[in-house]
Amino acid sequence: MARSSWSYLKGEKRTGEYEELTVRSIGHWWMRDDPAWPEALRAGYHLASETGVAMIEPTALVIHDTAAYRDRQKLTYRSYVLQQDGEEKKLDAIVEGAKKRGAFADVRVPLALSCQYIPAMRHYFWGSGMMQIYGATYTPHGPVMNSLLFQIFDSMRHAQRFVELSWELNHGITPPVDSHAAWLDWQPVQPLRRFVEHGLSVFDWAETFVALNFILDPIFQPMHDVLLIDMAEHEGDWVIAQFWLLLAEDVKRHMVCGADFVAAMLKESELNLAVLQKWIDRWYPMAVDVIDGLRPIIDEANRGGFPKRFDQLKTEILTRYADNLIPYGLTVPVIHGAIHEPKAAFPE
Numbered sequence: 286m287a288r289s290s291w292s293y294l295k296g297e298k299r300t301g302e303y304e305e306l307t308v309r310s311i312g313h314w315w316m317r318d319d320p321a322w323p324e325a326l327r328a329g330y331h332l333a334s335e336t337g338v339a340m341i342e343p344t345a346l347v348i349h350d351t352a353a354y355r356d357r358q359k360l361t362y363r364s365y366v367l368q369q370d371g372e373e374k375k376l377d378a379i380v381e382g383a384k385k386r387g388a389f390a391d392v393r394v395p396l397a398l399s400c401q402y403i404p405a406m407r408h409y410f411w412g413s414g415m416m417q418i419y420g421a422t423y424t425p426h427g428p429v430m431n432s433l434l435f436q437i438f439d440s441m442r443h444a445q446r447f448v449e450l451s452w453e454l455n456h457g458i459t460p461p462v463d464s465h466a467a468w469l470d471w472q473p474v475q476p477l478r479r480f481v482e483h484g485l486s487v488f489d490w491a492e493t494f495v496a497l498n499f500i501l502d503p504i505f506q507p508m509h510d511v512l513l514i515d516m517a518e519h520e521g522d523w524v525i526a527q528f529w530l531l532l533a534e535d536v537k538r539h540m541v542c543g544a545d546f547v548a549a550m551l552k553e554s555e556l557n558l559a560v561l562q563k564w565i566d567r568w569y570p571m572a573v574d575v576i577d578g579l580r581p582i583i584d585e586a587n588r589g590g591f592p593k594r595f596d597q598l599k600t601e602i603l604t605r606y607a608d609n610l611i612p613y614g615l616t617v618p619v620i621h622g623a624i625h626e627p628k629a630a631f632p633e
Contacts, residue, residue, distance in 0.1 A: 347554035354549035383524035404464035412481035414440030476574035498543025
């Protein structure tokens, strides 16, 4: 964690690592307040910081304070690297232990999970990482940028690790497993691919942040946990469950960042409530489609004795999500019965 910002020796506040990286180095944007620059530039995309000139995209949110949102974990490059170095060592130990015990050669999870879903996930994590890259690149707000940079690293790590997991599970299978084909053509993950591709077409950096961290993750990840933890443990495939349990810690951090960002924006301006509600109305139906797409995997597992049923899991996930929105003054959009509009309405 970052060092305290209070100096007991001097009896005064000093700038710590987190503040230096997010507020001073990244978050001080001068062009907007400098009349020497043309007004068109100051009101447009180009802003300058202590680190140079950057190009940003505007957001529909009203933000007065560049540090209104803060990462409660105050991660810096040093603390993040130290943290993830420990996590990588744990993962390596799981993989090496599984190899020695022959656990990868004896998995019993449904083939749809081991041969299609797990291989396809490398592309999901690459895609979600690209959404985070966009948000980090085009926000002028240092704390947001810093959080998203670490999430990019997480996504790259997850993608690489899922390549490794898929290789170990499917090594020697003929014909070889094609993860790219699974991502492009396998029906259960097409709603997930659609969400990512729509996410990459949005110009509002804050919307991509909210869509991924505050809407998709809290809905998709619980079902993903069922597939890789509950289903794997039911079949006795401890290696898959332990593998994801370690990586899932990163996603928990992402969701905390999303919730903190939304809370900070609601404090910034009452106008942001309508903006955030509009984003939920737009992205929630696609997030529901994502978990609907995974039904065939759970149905297949049910035929093999897995006790948890899709409809119950879906109801629990969506009810919990709707309940969690209440403190923010936000609601899920109306869904009529089991049918909802599968395509979000994007402006032409």
